[in-house]
Structure formats: C-alpha cells, structure tokens
Amino acid sequence: MLEDEGESGKITLEEKIEGFSDSYVDFIENCKTETEVVAYLREKLRAFRYKSLDEFTTLPYGSFFFQELGNRALIAGSIGKDVFNDGFRILASHIDSPRVDLKPKPLYEDSDTGIALMKTQYYGGIKKYQWVNVPLALHGQAVLKSGEVISIRLGDKRSEPVFVMPDLLPHLAKKQFKRQLEEGIEGEEMNLIVGTSAGNAEKDPVKSNVLALLKQKYGIEEEDLASADLSLVPAFGPRYSGFDNSMIAGYGHDDRASAFTTFRALLENSGARYSSLAIFYDKEEIGGYGISGSMSNMIESTVHSILRKVGPDYSMADFYKVLRNSRAISADVDSAMDPSFKDVHDDHNAARMGKGIVIAKYTGYGGKYSGSEAPSEYVAHIRKVLSDKGVKYQFGTMGKVDEGGGGTVAQDIARYGIPVIDAGPPVLGMHSPYELVSKKDLYESYLAYLAFLTEV
Ligand code: MN
Numbered sequence: 437m438l439e440d441e442g443e444s445g446k447i448t449l450e451e452k453i454e455g456f457s458d459s460y461v462d463f464i465e466n467c468k469t470e471t472e473v474v475a476y477l478r479e480k481l482r483a484f485r486y487k488s489l490d491e492f493t494t495l496p497y498g499s500f501f502f503q504e505l506g507n508r509a510l511i512a513g514s515i516g517k518d519v520f521n522d523g524f525r526i527l528a529s530h531i532d533s534p535r536v537d538l539k540p541k542p543l544y545e546d547s548d549t550g551i552a553l554m555k556t557q558y559y560g561g562i563k564k565y566q567w568v569n570v571p572l573a574l575h576g577q578a579v580l581k582s583g584e585v586i587s588i589r590l591g592d593k594r595s596e597p598v599f600v601m602p603d604l605l606p607h608l609a610k611k612q613f614k615r616q617l618e619e620g621i622e623g624e625e626m627n628l629i630v631g632t633s634a635g636n637a638e639k640d641p642v643k644s645n646v647l648a649l650l651k652q653k654y655g656i657e658e659e660d661l662a663s664a665d666l667s668l669v670p671a672f673g674p675r676y677s678g679f680d681n682s683m684i685a686g687y688g689h690d691d692r693a694s695a696f697t698t699f700r701a702l703l704e705n706s707g708a709r710y711s712s713l714a715i716f717y718d719k720e721e722i723g724g725y726g727i728s729g730s731m732s733n734m735i736e737s738t739v740h741s742i743l744r745k746v747g748p749d750y751s752m753a754d755f756y757k758v759l760r761n762s763r764a765i766s767a768d769v770d771s772a773m774d775p776s777f778k779d780v781h782d783d784h785n786a787a788r789m790g791k792g793i794v795i796a797k798y799t800g801y802g803g804k805y806s807g808s809e810a811p812s813e814y815v816a817h818i819r820k821v822l823s824d825k826g827v828k829y830q831f832g833t834m835g836k837v838d839e840g841g842g843g844t845v846a847q848d849i850a851r852y853g854i855p856v857i858d859a860g861p862p863v864l865g866m867h868s869p870y871e872l873v874s875k876k877d878l879y880e881s882y883l884a885y886l887a888f889l890t891e892v
C-alpha cells in the first residue's frame with residue numbers, strides 16, 4: 437500500500453521519507469533483475485486498477501494501462517483530457533543494472549584442481565575487481581527446447597548456497613599488484629566456483645556431478661544453459677547506512693531508484709490533465725540496443741496502439757503531433773560528488789548527496805559527444821514545475837569535462853522530437869555491488885516525478 441499522505445497533515449516529512457525508504461528497500465531486495473522488476477510492476481499495477489493494453493477496446497479519459505515487452509521492459513500510463521493536443525508526460529527509467537552473466541557454454545572442470553567452474557561475461561560498465569570475493573546469487577531463467585521456462589533464483593536466502601569468483605591471495609600477488617587497476621582482474625579471470633564434489637563419472641567427475649544436480653533440481657541439461665539468461669547479482673540485501681541512518685546501501689540503485697520513484701509517482705497520479713507514460717527500459721547499461729532497449733521501436737509501437745484506442749481515425753500528422761507535444765524526463769541516477777575523489781569533479785557543478793534530485797541539462801562526454809542536451813526553454817519549464825511544488829532540486833554535471841562521462845536513454849527519446857531532460861537522485865559508488873543513495877534524495881525524486889506528471 438501507499439503511505440497514507442494524511443489529510444490531517446499529522447505525518448511529518450521525516451516519517452514519509454522513512455516509510456518511502458522502507459518500501460524501496462523491500463523493492464530492491466526482491467527485484468534484482470529486469471525480469472523481476474517487470475513481475476513486481478505487473479502485480480502492483482494490476483492491484484492499482486491498471487489493466488493490460490490488450491484488454492481495452494477504447495481508451496477514454498482516466499484509463500490506466502500497461503504493456504509488457506517480453507517480460508523485460510514495461511510501459512504503463514494513463515489517458516488524460518486531450519492526448520491528441522497535449523501529448524504524453526513521459527518518465528523513462530531503466531531496470532537493468534550492471535552485473536555478471538553466465539556465458540552460453542559456462543560449465544567446465546579444471547581437472548588439475550578438481551574444481552567445477554562457470555565462465556562469465558560482465559554486463560555493463562563495471563570495475564571488475566569489485567565483483568570478486570563477494571557473495572553472488574544466480575538469477576534468471578533457462579528455456580528448454582519445448583519452450584518451457586525454468587526460473588532460477590538461488591543464493592538470496594540464508595539456507596541457499598552463494599557463488600564466489602575468487603581473487604588471487606595477496607601473498608602471491610606480487611605480479612598482479614603491478615597491473616593497471618583496469619586489468620587487476622581480467623574478464624577471463626572472472627570464473628565462478630560451482631562445485632568440488634566428484635561423482636562416479638570417469639571423465640570430469642565434478643562437472644558431471646554439477647550437471648546431475650542441475651538435472652535433479654531444475655530439470656535442465658548442459659545445452660539448456662545456452663538458451664538461458666542467467667545473471668550473477670550480489671546475494672546480500674540492501675541496508676540502511678550511516679550512524680544517522682540517512683542513506684540506503686544496496687545493489688542497483690542505478691536505476692531502480694528512479695524506476696521505483698517513477699512507479700510510485702505514477703500510482704499517485706490520478707485525475708491529472710495530462711496523459712502519462714512511464715517507460716521501464718531494459719538494456720540501458722549496454723547502450724540501449726536490443727528489442728527491450730531504448731533504441732527499439734517501443735515508443736512508436738506503443739503510442740500507436742494507444743492512439744488507435746483513443747481515436748481510431750487518427751492520422752500520421754496526429755501521431756507526430758502527439759510526439760512533438762509530449763515532454764519527457766529521462767529518470768536516471770547521477771553521480772554524487774565523492775569526498776575522497778574530489779579531483780574528478782568540477783566542484784562548482786557537481787551534485788551533492790542529500791541536496792535533492794539532480795537535473796542534468798546534458799549528458800555525454802568531452803565536447804558533449806554521444807549525449808542529449810535539453811533546450812534552455814525546457815530547462816526553464818522544468819525549473820518552474822519543480823519549484824511550484826517546492827521540490828528540492830540541484831543542477832549537476834557528472835564530472836570534469838575531460839574526465840569521462842556517460843549517456844542515458846535521453847537521446848533515444850529526443851529522436852522523436854520530444855523535449856527531454858535527465859533527472860534522478862545522486863549516487864555514490866555507482867555500478868559497484870553496493871551503491872549508496874540518500875533517503876532524502878530518493879523521496880525528492882519521487883516528488884519531482886509526481887510534480888511533472890501532475891502539472892497543470
Ligand atoms: Mn542509469
């Protein structure tokens with residue numbers, strides 16, 4: 437349930453922030469992959485009067501709908517008073533996070549050591565050395581030739597085994613210490629230990645034993661691991677952090693912090709003038725490619741399906757007008773100024789943790805390459821929307837101009853002629869197995885997204 441906003445006004449802001457943080461912690465504890473987020477959203481949306489787009493023949497004012505894209509991405513929204521003239525208010529976040537995937541042929545036995553291992557390939561921009569010697573859980577699915585989907589989730593509970601990719605002991609790391617940090621752990625050294633007990637087979641007895649256990653527990657064979665999406669994610673859960681409990685430490689704030697705050701803003705948004713779309717993309721961490729990413733035709737095809745149900749005779753001119761009159765926020769986390777690595781930030785333009793949602797006028801790197809920049813008129817509009825509702829916000833750029841950078845889904849939305857700006861909570865330790873976000877910033881992000889959806 438949503439927290440009682442308390443018409444009597446008896447609930448203090450601090451209590452609202454605590455309640456909101458509790459719900460968020462439950463969410464990220466249970467949803468560690470895009471598929472798990474989609475399952476969560478589907479269930480909650482149904483409970484809050486949303487129905488699948490296919491269930492509607494017409495979409496009058498006040499319809500609440502959602503559309504899933506292959507269990508990995510989802511669009512939810514509502515119809516406002518005049519979608520053909522007003523367009524949509526779009527909040528676009530992503531629900532994939534950096535992690536370590538299994539290769540299609542992962543399992544092998546090192547006969548010399550009698551250890552069965554699985555080969556991995558990391559997903560997204562990680563610092564590889566952060567992912568060794570941490571407890572990992574296996575999440576995902578294997579699909580049999582029959583099409584049957586076998587869900588796997590192993591390692592989150594105390595009673596379940598976790599998996600570890602061991603690093604070299606320091607006693608013998610004299611040469612490894614001389615490597616550049618980037619090569620401290622190489623991709624092909626990220627091998628997961630999965631067993632040491634030998635079965636009766638003559639060839640590869642440890643690997644054979646693991647295969648027998650996989651068959652027994654999940655009914656899968658070695659080749660089924662090739663038709664699988666299996667990911668290793670941190671096995672530990674989120675926790676409040678700091679003596680003052682002001683932060684949340686957890687895996688995947690990027691970008692489930694924005695996805696959750698978007699989702700909660702969406703649920704609060706009823707009877708608004710504007711039509712809304714909340715897009716939960718997959719594949720952002722690898723550039724938006726693929727059928728569930730922001731470079732797919734998800735926006736066109738969904739907007740088309742929606743408009744056909746609002747006004748079946750609509751024209752291509754209407755379609756483009758709807759897109760042109762839409763407004764978007766790319767809801768994604770930003771970097772918080774790191775007090776121990778200040779030299780990578782432009783002190784004057786860096787976002788500070790605890791100071792509210794970060795608005796990034798532009799993303800990209802160097803000379804603003806490969807990013808998206810919001811026009812000044814649109815930045816002014818967003819300032820007004822947020823300040824009118826008393827939302828705490830700050831402007832920020834990711835780091836020093838020549839230090840690095842990054843992109844979001846914003847440029848893929850801008851392609852449709854939709855003004856778009858990046859805004860999300862600042863995060864410390866981004867893309868690590870345990871990121872930090874401020875409870876206050878999380879709540880201000882929710883308020884910002886709600887103000888955007890409910891502007892008048
Ligand atoms: Mn992100």
Ligand code: MN
Nearest residue numbers: 534690721867
């Ligand atoms: Mn990211």
